[in-house]
Amino acid sequence: MTTTTTRRRRVLTGKTMKMMRMRMRASESNARAWGHSARASVGLIPALCVTVASGGETSMTIVFVGLMVAYVLDLMRAAEGALGTTWCALAGAFAAHAFGATWITPGMPVLVNFVVLMLNGANLMLGGLWVTLQFRWVHHAYPGAAATCERAIFAYAPLVCGTVIAWAFATSMNAQIASLYISMTYIIMHRLFMFPIIAECAYVEENAFERSASGTATKTTHKRRVVTTPSDAKSGTIATVSLPLMFYVGLNFWEIFADFEHLFTCLMLVSSPVLYFISAGTERSLWWIAENKSGSETLESLILVAAFALFAAGFEGGIIFAGFAEYIQVPAPLSYVMVTISVYSASAAFLAHCMNAVGSILPVGVMQGALVLATSNAMIVIGAPMMMVPVPVIGSIAFARYYQSQQLHDYIVFACSAATCFGWFMLNHFWSLDINVGGVSLSYLCLGIFILSVSAVVLPSVLNVARHIRRSFVGVFILAYVALLAAIEQVLSHAIHDDGSTIYPPYLVLVTSVLGVLASRSLILDGRLTQTFGWLAQSACLAKLSMLLIPRLSEMFSVFIVLLTVSAPYVKFQGSRRVMHRMTGGHCAMYAASLVVSLLFARFAMFDIIFEMTGHRPTDAVMLGGVLVMTGASLVPVTANVMGDEPVSKRLVMLLLASGVFFVTFRPPLPWKGEVGMWYDAEHVPDTEDDDARMYGARETVHHGWPSWLLMLSFLTALVAVSSPREQGEWTSTVRAIFSVMCGGCVGLYMALEYFSEQAGLSVMLFVACALVGVFLSFTYVPSKSSFDYLPYVYFAYVAILLLAYYSQTEGSTEMMDDADIEDAMENKLGVISVFAGTSLQIAFALKFRIRSTLERHVRRKRVASDSPFLPAAARNRPEHFRNVSSRSAHREMRAQAVSWMPIVGNIATLTSFAACLMLSEEFANGSALSVFALAPILLLLHQDTMMFPILEDSQRYAPPLAMVIGKLCYDTVLAIAAGPNKVHVLTLSASKVPWMISNIFALACASVNSINLVHFLATNVRTSTETLLITAPLGILAPLFSKITAVRVLALTSACAAAIQHAMQRRRAVAGLKYL
Structure with a gap:
């Protein structure tokens, strides 16, 4: 019972x-995705691009390979492995950045360079936190860690990312222009992260129940917490105000007091963030200030007035007198007084409008008088005749009336006045000049600018009556305005002064583009512009940014077409995930085809952008790779929203991206050659690079360059094979086997063609051996139902074929060969050994991964079956008998899953790989005693099995690597002793070498004692007494005194470290045992 x-x-x-x-x-x-992902990506991704790009090719390669591996692991449902791989890739990028010395800026102090390095490391860490929050299981399993990651991103991203981007601006452009970009960067970072934003991770439920002391449950209401704390927001606000100024002072430290222009620039840099805070609303931008503070409105008004005054002073001195002094016709000092009156009068009117003081506190007549004073003084200063002075006065009066009554005829009078004044200025200073600017006559350019200015003045009245007319008319008017603005900016941005500076600064293009996007979005939300016309206007404003890299208007139009194509699904389906599910597979196929067509149409723009960024003409392969990469990147969000978690679409996008990156990175030769004709014109002819010996090999053969296509095919087939679903039928397994054979066979054929081109038999054997390795690795990582039955035979077949290949290179006598043939034969043998070492190491790692995952599932089942609270503590120091029982249990589990052969095969692969690497190190490292330290970690891939290593748990797995290090050093020492002393040794003067050999043997014995003790302790867990350690520890010091052999001295240093490590381990175990007792 x-x-x-x-x-x-x-x-x-x-x-x-x-x-x-x-x-x-x-x-x-x-579980829903992290809600602030898009917001954080806007600030993090540009900074990460700066950090990774500044690390050079090594850093970019590490990040790309790591992200691709993480993506494959994510497809395989190995979420923990994907997250760990991403962090390893970011750590590798930081290591490449640090050791590559790319962070060192010549002429900068060492402390500044070190701070830059630490900022790049912190930036990569924030990127890792952002990636961590993209995994939904992190939010579910570790809500506290997710909340910490979220707060760290919002607290440190403004300072870290803003400083990284600011440093990039400061080191790549003029100091004054860089200061403007830096200030804008910090303001954007403040807007993204420092506003009161509700946390998405670990928030408190709004309706919760609290139990009182009497036992009754009362309903309470809690507010969701804000991500950033008041202290974080305060520090971010201070950084937004002070850091742009500090950057500017640091870049112009020696000239800061030599010219007043720097002082005016500093005033603008200080006042601009303050104006932003006030305009954005202090209840949001300065929310960290205590509420209900007495006199807060008065204080805010005073700060606003002071900021406006400082900004007006900086604008007057740094822009008007510095950039437009030639148009001021009134002599000094009267000009200073009149310009100051104009600037501060206009600023006072605008300030009254911002404070909503016109009509309530300040009469409209006062604002009207300020405008009249400002405009009349401005016209007199620029040298207008007296008959022109009443025109701006009439316009100012009409604008003041329109401000109060909103009558259209008043605004028409104001618009006519403004157009008349601007037209007179253009006609008097520019219109009559017979010169060309950017290849366009100045008269036509002035006409376009005049039309653009008049349109800008008329546009508010059009928007004011937009509700009474068709919105399509407003949309056409705005599109025509943006098109004309883009055309004029395209001409002016590529025209330069005699000193080499541009007539139209690049930051103005950026400012007009951003303002255009924001204005279009605001008009859409107000209902004054349709969704379609708003989409066209926003795309046109974003396409305007391409003029910074491309010289022609036609190419900018092609960029506009690409932007329309990319953003079409988000407009048609309103950018919602739920609504975008209406897209079918046919829609996605049409979208992909239209992307390719639009990118081909924009090939000239792509050519110019690549040329501008790299400094040389791209090749056909780079152009093709760019098309594939941009197509794949555009398809990623669409497939994520439409297909969801369907692996087929993800695999197709992954293959598309991988193919594009391969073309861009390796630049393989294509069947066609770019020439002037259908695809290219005379100014856009792709480059034809010679094959790189570093990439394709040094031999000049008929296959030179083309075998790189085999690498691409192997890479793509590997992605297909590894990313296959776990639930597989017979047909799927057959297809995977074919892809695996293609993957491995292509790698083997590539090596054969590049390094063994004249060895037909060896090429065939390498092809077959690598094909078998491909099958083995594919079905080890993602097994099928019957794969474990035949994989051992696949491995032994691979070993037999490579042994046969090695034997084919060693047979025959060398007496009939000349030196070149002997050298080729040696290279072939070393090549086969290299292939054997690399493939065996891959097999050993794959088996380690598979065995580890199998045993972890077994251990989890055992932990679930037992609810004893003492099992975790008791399992650490359990007796050897119980360890054997656990080992036998694990082997029974592996035998039940038909994988009991894996530990044995894995150990064979590990040992053979280690032996092959030792042979290669003897050849290429000249038998260095330190090479074994780099190769010994390979032995950490050894497994517990029933033949060679029946017990290999915990610290025991470190015994074989250390034993191999000791054995290799002892072997090198014995060989050195057998060879005798060097000719320069003093003992060679005597007749006998016995004393020299005895002293070195004694030194070897002294140097190896402590290392052997540590190996014995790791292998058996039997502690060495403290007295023994104290007696044997000084022996390592005696060894270098009796021997000058390098291996003995290295072994002595290893023994000294071994004694210290063994003492620390034994002490830690003793303390842990006392705690358990």
């Missing part, structure tokens, strides 16, 4: 645990 009850309990427990696992998986899959 008891046995039956126990069995029923076990069955119920198993069913309950299965249901709990299913619920956990369902909750993880239904």
